[in-house]
Amino acid sequence: MSPLRTLFLLLLAAVIGAAPAQARPRGVLVLAAASLQEALTDTADAWTARGHRRPVISFAGSSALARQIEAGAPADLFISADEDWMDHVARKGLIRVGSRVSFLSNRLVLVEPPGGNARLTIGPGFPLAGALGKGRLAMADPDSVPAGRYGRAALTSLGVWPSVSGSIARAENVRAALALVERGEAPLGIVYATDARASARIRVVGTFPAGSHPAITYPLAVLRTSTHPEAEAFRRFLLSGEGKAIFVRRGFSAR
Numbered sequence: 001m002s003p004l005r006t007l008f009l010l011l012l013a014a015v016i017g018a019a020p021a022q023a024r025p026r027g028v029l030v031l032a033a034a035s036l037q038e039a040l041t042d043t044a045d046a047w048t049a050r051g052h053r054r055p056v057i058s059f060a061g062s063s064a065l066a067r068q069i070e071a072g073a074p075a076d077l078f079i080s081a082d083e084d085w086m087d088h089v090a091r092k093g094l095i096r097v098g099s100r101v102s103f104l105s106n107r108l109v110l111v112e113p114p115g116g117n118a119r120l121t122i123g124p125g126f127p128l129a130g131a132l133g134k135g136r137l138a139m140a141d142p143d144s145v146p147a148g149r150y151g152r153a154a155l156t157s158l159g160v161w162p163s164v165s166g167s168i169a170r171a172e173n174v175r176a177a178l179a180l181v182e183r184g185e186a187p188l189g190i191v192y193a194t195d196a197r198a199s200a201r202i203r204v205v206g207t208f209p210a211g212s213h214p215a216i217t218y219p220l221a222v223l224r225t226s227t228h229p230e231a232e233a234f235r236r237f238l239l240s241g242e243g244k245a246i247f248v249r250r251g252f253s254a255r
Contacts, residue, residue: 027053028234029074031065033081033218034173035106035147035192039250040079043243052230061173063144069094069223076226077235079218081106081174081192082146086219095221099232103239104218105253107193108150108208113184114201122206128155129163131188136169138180138189146216147174151190154213178202192216194251217255 027048032040037059048054058065062080066089069078078095080086083102089095110128112118118131128137142148148170155161169186171177174195181189182201189202196204220238222231237243244254 025053027055028076028228028230029056029058030077030079030234031058031060031069031073031075032077032079033062033065033146034059034175035081035195036079036218037175038198039194039247039252042246042250043238046242046246047234047237052234055234059175061140061145063141063146064172074225075223076228076231077220077222079220080146081216081218082149082214083217083219084149085146086221089221089223094224096224096226099222099235100219101221101239102217102219103244103255104247105255106216106218106251107210108147108154108213108216109191109193109196110205110208111178111181111189111191111196111202112187112205113181114203115184116187116203116205118188118205120205122208123158125159128160128188129167132164132167133187135187136167137164138169138171138177138186140174140177141170141172142168145171145173147177147190147192150213150216154190154208157212158208197251218252 040057044055044057062082062085065078066085069075069089070092078089110122120126120131139151140148142152152161169180171180174191177189178191178195178199180186182199196202220235222235248254
């Protein structure tokens with residue numbers, strides 16, 4: 001079974017499991033980029049504490065989520081880790097007009113396992129290939145997943161991509177790339193700064209210059225097919241001062 005079909009079935013199960021009877025309607029169903037796990041769980045906690053039904057959240061790579069939306073996934077909100085995949089969904093006419101807002105930003109970092117000893121200053125021509133040796137560089141898939149595309153853009157702009165492009169350990173999302181480094185299966189990896197902050201099992205080697213890659217922004221939108229009565233209210237909560245403060249505590253920058 002393909003990963004996309006598996007994700008689609010999991011989403012259906014989440015909806016069915018959250019509402020087995022009319023007397024127990026589910027909360028807002030959110031499809032969110034994998035890098036938002038801790039922060040969005042915190043916002044769900046805060047929303048629930050206000051007396052609302054707890055949101056049902058499915059985390060995956062933005063590319064996989066966008067394709068599931070295109071395939072008819074029964075969701076209410078989409079939060080992408082880049083503008084391109086939200087653009088893709090918008091071009092298909094699948095987001096509610098006027099609901100799209102880019103509300104967060106992030107940074108890109110190079111990480112290694114805690115016992116690593118890489119001594120690298122990230123800049124033009126920095127010796128990443130030498131630091132990898134015979135190991136591989138863990139990244140979200142640079143052909144489709146936002147974190148991987150940002151990483152490839154940064155390495156390309158710094159003139160390093162050709163020397164490491166044959167040594168990439170491609171992961172389905174940024175958290176899977178992080179896990180490869182945490183387990184010591186890759187000596188180095190490229191993830192978001194917020195992912196590194198969420199893990200006690202990696203060490204940050206350095207931060208990529210902001211100008212080395214496109215700005216990392218997170219757009220949010222209500223899906224056109226959503227009929228949930230709290231979809232727009234939860235969107236407004238995420239965009240509120242209280243909501244953004246939760247993301248900031250997890251290392252994101254509010255826009």
